[in-house]
Amino acid sequence: MKLAAALLVLCFLCSLQQRSGAQSCNDAGFSDGMSYEVCNPLSVLNSVLHYTYHASNGTVDIAYRAWQSASGWVAWAINPDGVGMIGANAFLAFHNGSSVMLYTTVFTNTNPAPSDITDGNLTFTVHSRMAEYSSAGGYYTIYASLDLPRNRTSQSTVWQASTSFSGSVPFGHAYTGNNIISTSTMNFLSGQSTSAGGIPRLHRKNVRLYSQNSLREFALFCSNSDADLLLRLPFSPFAFCVLNLFPKTVLHADSHQIHGVVNAISWGILLPIGAIIARYMKVFKSADPAWFYLHVACQCSGYIIGLSGWILGLQLGSDSKGITYHKHRNLGIAIFTLATVQVFALFLRPNKDHKHRLFWNIYHYAIGYGVIVMSIVNIFEGFDILDPEKKWKNAYIAIIATLGAVALALEAVTWPIVIIRRSSDDKAPHAGHGENGYA
Numbered sequence: 393m394k395l396a397a398a399l400l401v402l403c404f405l406c407s408l409q410q411r412s413g414a415q416s417c418n419d420a421g422f423s424d425g426m427s428y429e430v431c432n433p434l435s436v437l438n439s440v441l442h443y444t445y446h447a448s449n450g451t452v453d454i455a456y457r458a459w460q461s462a463s464g465w466v467a468w469a470i471n472p473d474g475v476g477m478i479g480a481n482a483f484l485a486f487h488n489g490s491s492v493m494l495y496t497t498v499f500t501n502t503n504p505a506p507s508d509i510t511d512g513n514l515t516f517t518v519h520s521r522m523a524e525y526s527s528a529g530g531y532y533t534i535y536a537s538l539d540l541p542r543n544r545t546s547q548s549t550v551w552q553a554s555t556s557f558s559g560s561v562p563f564g565h566a567y568t569g570n571n572i573i574s575t576s577t578m579n580f581l582s583g584q585s586t587s588a589g590g591i592p593r594l595h596r597k598n599v600r601l602y603s604q605n606s607l608r609e610f611a612l613f614c615s616n617s618d619a620d621l622l623l624r625l626p627f628s629p630f631a632f633c634v635l636n637l638f639p640k641t642v643l644h645a646d647s648h649q650i651h652g653v654v655n656a657i658s659w660g661i662l663l664p665i666g667a668i669i670a671r672y673m674k675v676f677k678s679a680d681p682a683w684f685y686l687h688v689a690c691q692c693s694g695y696i697i698g699l700s701g702w703i704l705g706l707q708l709g710s711d712s713k714g715i716t717y718h719k720h721r722n723l724g725i726a727i728f729t730l731a732t733v734q735v736f737a738l739f740l741r742p743n744k745d746h747k748h749r750l751f752w753n754i755y756h757y758a759i760g761y762g763v764i765v766m767s768i769v770n771i772f773e774g775f776d777i778l779d780p781e782k783k784w785k786n787a788y789i790a791i792i793a794t795l796g797a798v799a800l801a802l803e804a805v806t807w808p809i810v811i812i813r814r815s816s817d818d819k820a821p822h823a824g825h826g827e828n829g830y831a
């Protein structure tokens with residue numbers, strides 16, 4: 393209840409904020425005589441989205457108006473599977489000489505070549521499209537009628553503006569300030585838009601605004617009741633929500649980065665921590681049975697979060713037709729299979745004193761350590777594929793090195809304890825002990 397109330401207040405504050413700095417809807421005459429039901433001033437880059445959603449056939453008519461000099465270009469895009477530029481299905485309006493051009497282009501990476509900027513098909517159907525420039529008003533207007541991808545009323549949108557060209561096609565834009573926060577989740581049914589809006593870093597107020605916005609994104613995305621989306625990607629909204637807990641990252645996160653971060657945290661950090669807890673905490677009798685619950689909590693949350701990252705990975709694999717990273721994919725499938733076996737083996741665990749318990753323990757350690765080693769290897773495979781900024785890889789190396797150092801130190805501390813206990817156990821074989829199979 394409290395959370396819901398807090399979210400409502402935040403939404404209200406944010407909508408106030410948005411209404412202030414944005415372009416207004418007053419100047420809304422359209423040359424085709426159309427009128428649109430909803431007008432949504434966008435938070436940055438002097439632009440406004442007008443639209444009408446037709447529930448009967450799942451289409452939307454949009455008019456995107458952006459104030460820009462005639463020598464510049466503007467773009468508006470829907471990103472069906474991610475956030476930001478990678479995967480954006482864009483409408484680009486620009487001048488070639490005196491004629492206004494409109495291209496539809498899908499961006500597959502953030503660093504396209506000029507030859508990639510062509511007029512092609514989008515991943516969803518566009519029924520009609522047109523662009524014009526008003527010299528009097530100083531704005532472009534992009535008109536389009538399109539099928540909302542997968543019939544989802546909530547879509548991730550992104551828009552852009554620049555004056556730089558290569559040859560006669562739009563090419564390049566600023567990667568700072570408003571140009572990297574021009575994304576929002578647009579709900580075409582309710583007319584709501586939530587944007588990453590207005591956050592030049594380092595300002596307290598803006599950091600606060602950002603966290604409000606990401607909370608809103610979080611709430612909207614997590615509560616997205618779109619059955620189709622949920623069926624298709626049962627866990628990726630969850631993965632997205634996890635990522636939303638890491639402000640700033642999400643500003644330019646796309647599905648690949650989400651997949652990377654979620655998997656590195658779950659398979660690459662939580663599981664090793666859980667293993668360290670099991671191996672070293674249980675040596676201390678006073679930590680029994682706390683170590684067991686901590687271990688299970690770590691491995692289960694790692695597995696569940698990892699499952700969402702894994703499903704997102706499968707999705708990315710099936711979306712990128714033609715390119716398959718066989719090693720990464722096969723390792724991923726092997727890791728997940730073994731981890732699932734491990735989870736189910738929990739239910740088959742023989743009693744502590746059962747004569748087969750030793751075999752179960754050996755099996756449990758072998759698969760457990762195997763999964764962790766393979767996960768770490770696969771995370772580095774992922775780094776090679778995604779090739780993110782060096783700092784990400786370095787951060788992960790630092791975390792793994794720290795965990796390794798902690799494990800080594802604990803190894804040194806716990807060995808004497810185990811040896812002393814073993815020898816005293818030998819002298820008193822009937823003293824029941826809680827130390828169950830420290831291998």
Ligand SMILES: *[C@@H]1O[C@H](CO)[C@@H](O)[C@H](O)[C@H]1NC(C)=O
Nearest residue numbers: 446447448449450451519537
């Ligand atoms: C969708 O429905 C609306 C109104 O019902 C109609 O105006 C529009 O032409 C339809 N679009 C398509 C592509 O059928």
Ligand SMILES: *[C@@H]1O[C@H](CO)[C@@H](O)[C@H](O)[C@H]1NC(C)=O
Nearest residue numbers: 447448449450451539542543
């Ligand atoms: C979207 O949903 C509408 C009705 O809700 C349906 O008529 C239409 O065919 C659907 N479009 C697609 C592409 O599935």
Ligand SMILES: *[C@@H]1O[C@H](CO)[C@@H](O)[C@H](O)[C@H]1NC(C)=O
Nearest residue numbers: 487488489493559560561562
């Ligand atoms: C721009 O116009 C020139 C000459 O009319 C033409 O050769 C060129 O292909 C056009 N460029 C684009 C991107 O349409």
Ligand SMILES: *[C@@H]1O[C@H](CO)[C@@H](O)[C@H](O)[C@H]1NC(C)=O
Nearest residue numbers: 510511512513514515517518
């Ligand atoms: C775009 O789609 C149409 C119809 O589906 C097809 O005929 C055309 O070849 C496609 N164009 C490109 C560039 O793929």
